[in-house]
Amino acid sequence: MEYMVENADSETCANSRTYLKSVKDLDFVVCLFVVSRVFAILKPYIEMLQSKTCDSIQCYDNIQEVALHLVNLKYNDNKIDELANDLKIFSDDNDITLEIPRTNKFKTVIDYLKCIYEKFIDTTLLQLEKRFSRHQQIAVNIINLLPSTVVDTKSSDVIDVFTFYLSDLPSNNYDVVIGQFEMWQQKWKKIPERERPTNIVNTLKALVSVKAFHPNLNCLFEIFAVLPVRVATAERSFSAMKRIKTTLRNSIND
Structure with missing residues (x-):
C-alpha cells in the first residue's frame, strides 16, 4: 500500500x-x-x-x-x-x-x-x-446413557433428557421409556467394562442387533448423533454461491 x-x-x-x-x-x-x-x-x-x-x-x-x-x-x-x-x-x-x-x-x-x-x-x-x-446440559445427560457410564446411572440423572425428547420417541409413555432404560442398564452390567462403547457412534453400532428391544434409546442416540453443534455448512454454501454469482456477472460483462 x-x-x-x-x-x-x-x-x-x-x-x-x-x-x-x-x-x-x-x-x-x-x-x-x-x-x-x-x-x-x-x-x-x-x-x-x-x-x-x-x-x-x-x-x-x-x-x-x-x-x-x-x-x-x-x-x-x-x-x-x-x-x-x-x-x-x-x-x-x-x-x-x-x-x-x-x-x-x-x-x-x-x-x-x-x-x-x-x-x-x-x-x-x-x-x-x-x-x-442448554446444549451442554443435554450433552451431560446423554453421557449418562452411554454403555461405559450407564451401569452407574440413576433414572434421576437422565430424567431431563427423557422429558426434553419424549415427544420425538416411538413411545411417549414415560414409564415405558424408564423401563427400557433399566433393561439397557442391565444389559451392559453383564458386559466387561473394557468392551462397553464410550461414544455415540459405537453405541449405535452396538444397538443394530438389539434396537427392537430398545427403540426409544436407539431413537435418542440417533437424534443426538445428528444434532448440530454449530451449523456452518449453509454459511459456506452462501459464500460459495456469492463467488459463483460474481464470476458469472463478470463473464456476462465480458
Missing part, C-alpha cells in the same frame, strides 16, 4: 493513503490485535465445530474449558502487560504511532487496550453461553 501511495496514479494514490491511514489508526490496530489474540484461542474449536464428524459431547466439554480460560485471561494482569508489550513491538515494526486522540476518554494506550480486551472477552463469553449452555 505504501508503494501505491508513492507510485500509483493520483486517484489510486489518494485511496491508498486513506486506507493506509485507517489501518494505522489506534482504534483499528488495538481492536485488530485484541480480536486476533482471542480468536487464536478459539480457532481450533471453531474448526472442530465446523467439522461434520465433530463429537458433540467432547465439543461441549472443550467449549466449557475455553470459557474458563477466557475468564482467567480477563483478570490476569500479567497477560494484559504481555499483550501491551506485544502491541508495542508490533507498532514499532510497522511504523505505527500509538497515541491517544484527544477525543478518547482514556489517558493511556494500555488503559484503552485493557478496556477493549475485557469488553471483547465479555462479549465472547456471552455468545458462548447463549449458544451452548
